[in-house]
Amino acid sequence: MENFTFYSPTFFAFGKDTEKDAGKYVKRFGGTKVMIHYGGGSVVKSGLLDRVKKSLENEKIEYVELGGVKPNPRSGLVYEGIELCKKENIDFILAVGGGSVIDSSKAIAAGAVYDGDFWDFYSGKWIENALPIGTILTIAAAGSEGSPDSVITKEEGMFKRGASGNAIRPKFSILNPALTQTLPAYQTAAGVTDILAHLHERYLTNSKEVEVTDRLIEGLMLTMIHEGPRVIADPNNYDARANIMWAGMMAHNNAVGVGRSQDWNSHNIEHELSALYDCTHGAGLAVTMPAVFKYVYKHDVMRFAKLAVRVWGCQMDFDNPEATALAGIAALENYLKSIGMPGNFQELGAKKEDIPTLVKMLCYGDGRTGSISGFVTLNEEDCTKIYNLMV
Amino acid sequence: MENFTFYSPTFFAFGKDTEKDAGKYVKRFGGTKVMIHYGGGSVVKSGLLDRVKKSLENEKIEYVELGGVKPNPRSGLVYEGIELCKKENIDFILAVGGGSVIDSSKAIAAGAVYDGDFWDFYSGKWIENALPIGTILTIAAAGSEGSPDSVITKEEGMFKRGASGNAIRPKFSILNPALTQTLPAYQTAAGVTDILAHLHERYLTNSKEVEVTDRLIEGLMLTMIHEGPRVIADPNNYDARANIMWAGMMAHNNAVGVGRSQDWNSHNIEHELSALYDCTHGAGLAVTMPAVFKYVYKHDVMRFAKLAVRVWGCQMDFDNPEATALAGIAALENYLKSIGMPGNFQELGAKKEDIPTLVKMLCYGDGRTGSISGFVTLNEEDCTKIYNLMV
Numbered sequence: 078m079e080n081f082t083f084y085s086p087t088f089f090a091f092g093k094d095t096e097k098d099a100g101k102y103v104k105r106f107g108g109t110k111v112m113i114h115y116g117g118g119s120v121v122k123s124g125l126l127d128r129v130k131k132s133l134e135n136e137k138i139e140y141v142e143l144g145g146v147k148p149n150p151r152s153g154l155v156y157e158g159i160e161l162c163k164k165e166n167i168d169f170i171l172a173v174g175g176g177s178v179i180d181s182s183k184a185i186a187a188g189a190v191y192d193g194d195f196w197d198f199y200s201g202k203w204i205e206n207a208l209p210i211g212t213i214l215t216i217a218a219a220g221s222e223g224s225p226d227s228v229i230t231k232e233e234g235m236f237k238r239g240a241s242g243n244a245i246r247p248k249f250s251i252l253n254p255a256l257t258q259t260l261p262a263y264q265t266a267a268g269v270t271d272i273l274a275h276l277h278e279r280y281l282t283n284s285k286e287v288e289v290t291d292r293l294i295e296g297l298m299l300t301m302i303h304e305g306p307r308v309i310a311d312p313n314n315y316d317a318r319a320n321i322m323w324a325g326m327m328a329h330n331n332a333v334g335v336g337r338s339q340d341w342n343s344h345n346i347e348h349e350l351s352a353l354y355d356c357t358h359g360a361g362l363a364v365t366m367p368a369v370f371k372y373v374y375k376h377d378v379m380r381f382a383k384l385a386v387r388v389w390g391c392q393m394d395f396d397n398p399e400a401t402a403l404a405g406i407a408a409l410e411n412y413l414k415s416i417g418m419p420g421n422f423q424e425l426g427a428k429k430e431d432i433p434t435l436v437k438m439l440c441y442g443d444g445r446t447g448s449i450s451g452f453v454t455l456n457e458e459d460c461t462k463i464y465n466l467m468v
Numbered sequence: 469m470e471n472f473t474f475y476s477p478t479f480f481a482f483g484k485d486t487e488k489d490a491g492k493y494v495k496r497f498g499g500t501k502v503m504i505h506y507g508g509g510s511v512v513k514s515g516l517l518d519r520v521k522k523s524l525e526n527e528k529i530e531y532v533e534l535g536g537v538k539p540n541p542r543s544g545l546v547y548e549g550i551e552l553c554k555k556e557n558i559d560f561i562l563a564v565g566g567g568s569v570i571d572s573s574k575a576i577a578a579g580a581v582y583d584g585d586f587w588d589f590y591s592g593k594w595i596e597n598a599l600p601i602g603t604i605l606t607i608a609a610a611g612s613e614g615s616p617d618s619v620i621t622k623e624e625g626m627f628k629r630g631a632s633g634n635a636i637r638p639k640f641s642i643l644n645p646a647l648t649q650t651l652p653a654y655q656t657a658a659g660v661t662d663i664l665a666h667l668h669e670r671y672l673t674n675s676k677e678v679e680v681t682d683r684l685i686e687g688l689m690l691t692m693i694h695e696g697p698r699v700i701a702d703p704n705n706y707d708a709r710a711n712i713m714w715a716g717m718m719a720h721n722n723a724v725g726v727g728r729s730q731d732w733n734s735h736n737i738e739h740e741l742s743a744l745y746d747c748t749h750g751a752g753l754a755v756t757m758p759a760v761f762k763y764v765y766k767h768d769v770m771r772f773a774k775l776a777v778r779v780w781g782c783q784m785d786f787d788n789p790e791a792t793a794l795a796g797i798a799a800l801e802n803y804l805k806s807i808g809m810p811g812n813f814q815e816l817g818a819k820k821e822d823i824p825t826l827v828k829m830l831c832y833g834d835g836r837t838g839s840i841s842g843f844v845t846l847n848e849e850d851c852t853k854i855y856n857l858m859v
Binding site for chain 2: 078079080081082083084085086087088089090091092093095254285286287288289290292293295296297299300303304316317319320321323324327332335336
C-alpha cells in the first residue's frame with residue numbers, strides 16, 4: 078500500500094424528506110447569502126426547487142438563482158455564475174441537481190474567490206480556496222456530492238477536463254433516494270454505469286498489497302450489480318435507489334481508493350465522446366469500458382481474473398486465467414446491455430470517421446503530449462485501436 | 469435502509485514516517501498549547517514520544533505531558549487530565565497510543581470544557597463540545613482514531629461505559645502501520661478480533677434492504693480474515709499491517725454501518741469481563757462473540773447463513789440453512805483460535821462463580837433496568853446462559 082492522506086469532511090444527511098433541512102444546514106455551515114444553482118425543468122416541475130427556497134426562507138437566508146446547467150456542464154455558465162457571485166456578494170452555493178449541477182457549482186465556487194481565469198484549475202492548478210458548497214442530489218452517478226473533483230467542458234475547443242481540491246468538497250450533501258425515483262430508466266442506468274466505472278478506475282491499479290481497498294471496491298460493485306436491475310425493473314423501488322445512492326457516494330469519495338494507483342483511462346477516453354457528441358457520460362462509459370479492458374487486460378491478467386471470480390461469480394480457470402479474465406469482461410458487457418446501455422458507437426450516436434478527431438483531442442488536447450497514462454500508458458495508436466473496438 | 473446522518477471530518481495521514489508531521493497537523497488544526505497523552509513504556513522506549521516532541525518543537529508548539537494510561541482506561545487519570553488542561557490552558561490534546569489512550573484523551577477533551585462531572589457523558593449525555601484532539605495510532609483495534617466514541621471504566625464500581633459525540637472525533641489521525649510492528653502477537657490478534665467484532669456488531673441488524681453496507685462489512689471481514697494470520701506469522705509484514713490498519717478505521721468510523729440498526733451486545737457483555745478481570749478487550753470479545761452468536765442466531769438464521777456463505781466460504785445448505793449458520797459461527801471460532809485468542813473462561817482468566825456478579829453489573833449497572841438491547845433484547849436469564857456458554 079502507498080502512503081496517502083484522506084479527508085472527507087462532508088456532512089451527509091441521507092433519507093426521506095431530508096431536503097426540508099437544507100436551510101438549517103446552510104446556516105450551520107455559515108451561509109448567509111446563497112446562490113441556488115440548478116439545471117432545467119425537473120427540479121422546478123417536481124416542486125423540489127420551491128421546497129428548497131421555502132427551507133431557506135424559514136431560516137431567513139437570502140438567495141439568488143442561477144438555472145440552466147446542461148449535462149456535460151459548460152464553461153459559459155460558469156463564467157456567468159462567477160460574475161453573479163461577485164456582484165451579489167454570495168457566500169454559499171447550493172447545488173440542486175446531479176453531477177453536472179454540482180460540478181458547475183464547484184467551478185463557480187473556485188472561480189468566485191480567484192483573480193485569474195477559473196479554467197486554470199481545469200488545466201492542472203490545485204484548488205486551494207472556494208466558496209462553501211452544499212448539495213441536494215437528484216441523481217446517483219457522479220459521486221460529486223462527496224468528492225473533491227469537478228469536470229467542465231470548455232466551449233472553445235470543446236475540451237472536457239477535471240479539476241480537484243479539498244476546498245470544493247461539499248460542506249454538506251443531502252441524499253434523498255426518493256428524489257431519484259422520477260429519473261427515466263436510461264438516466265438511471267447511465268448513473269449505475271458511472272458508479273461502476275468509478276469502481277473499475279480504482280480497481281485497475283499497479284499497486285501491490287491493497288486487499289482492503291480491493292475488497293471494499295468489490296463489495297460496492299456487487300451492490301451495484303444486485304441493485305441496478307432492481308431499480309430498472311421498478312423505478313419506485315426506494316430501497317434499491319437508497320443502496321445505489323450510498324454506493325455512489327462511497328465509490329467516489331475515495332475511502333475505497335486510497336493507497337493505490339488508479340486508472341481513469343476509461344473516463345479520459347469517454348470524455349472526448351461526451352464532449353463531441355454531448356452523449357450521456359454513463360452511456361459513453363458503457364461503450365468505452367469493455368473496449369478499454371479488452372485492450373489492457375493482458376497487462377495484469379490475474380487482476381482481471383480476480384475481478385471476474387470475486388465480482389462476476391466466474392469460475393477460475395486455473396489452466397487458463399486469461400479465459401477467466403475475458404469471461405469477467407464479457408459479464409460486464411452483458412450486464413450493461415441488460416440494463417439498457419448502448420454497446421457500440423452506433424447505439425451511442427458516435428461515428429467511426431471521427432476517430433482521428435477523438436484521438437487528437439484525447440492525446441494532444443489542452444496540453445497533453447501524445448498519450449494518456451493510468452493502469453497502462455496509451456499512445457495515439459493504442460487509443461485509435463480502442464476507439465475502433467467500440468465501432 | 470433507515471434515514472441517517474454521517475459526518476467523518478477527520479484528516480487521515482497514512483503510511484511510513486507520517487508521525488514526523490504531527491506538529492504540522494497540530495498547527496493546521498489550531499493547537500498552540502498541547503497536552504501529549506500516552507500510556508507507558510513502549511512509546512517512550514521506541515523513541516516515538518521523542519520524535520513527536522521534536523515535531524512539535526519544530527513548529528514552536530508548547531506542550532505538557534501526561535502518561536500512564538492503562539488498558540481499559542480509568543476515570544482517575546481522566547480527572548487528572550482535566551485538571552491539568554484547565555491549569556495549563558491546554559487547547560489541543562495529542563493522543564499517542566492505542567484505543568485506550570485515545571479514549572482517555574477524548575474523555576479529557578470533553579471534560580476540560582464542561583462544568584459538571586465528565587462521567588455525565590458516560591451516563592448518556594451527548595458530547596457537544598470538546599477540546600480538539602489529534603491521534604498517533606500505535607495499535608489497529610479500537611477504531612477510536614476515526615470514531616465519535618470513547619469507553620472509560622469508572623473506578624468506583626468498575627463500570628465500563630461509552631460516550632459519543634461528533635465533538636470528540638479526532639481532527640487528524642496519523643496512521644503509520646510500521647508503528648504497530650513491535651506489538652506482541654497476542655495484542656495484535658486481540659486487535660484483529662476487536663475489528664472483527666466492530667464489523668459483526670454492525671452486521672447483526674434488524675433493518676431490511678441494507679445490501680450496500682452488508683457488502684462493505686463483508687469486504688472488511690474478508691480482509692481481516694486474510695490479513696490476520698499473515699501478520700501473526702510475520703509481525704514485520706508492513707503490508708498486512710497496513711491493510712489491517714485501514715480496515716480497522718473503516719470498520720468503526722461508521723461509513724459501513726449507516727442506515728441500519730446495530731447490535732453491540734457482544735461489546736456490552738464483554739465490557740463486564742474486561743472491567744472485572746482487566747483482560748484485553750479483544751481477547752474478551754474472542755470468548756464472547758461465538759457464545760452470543762450461538763445464543764441469538766435463530767433470531768435471523770438467514771442473516772447468519774449469509775455471513776457464513778459470503779464471508780467464511782461455507783456451502784449453503786438449502787435444505788437446512790441453520791446448519792450453514794452454525795458452520796459460519798464455527799468458522800469464526802476456529803479462526804480466532806488459529807490466531808491465538810482464548811476460547812473460554814478458563815483461557816481468559818474468568819471464573820464461572822462470578823457469573824451472577826457479571827450479570828448483575830451488565831443488566832443493572834449504572835442505570836440499566838434488567839436487560840440490554842441490540843439485535844436481540846437479552847434479559848438476566850439470557851445473559852446468564854450466554855456467560856455459561858463461555859465456561
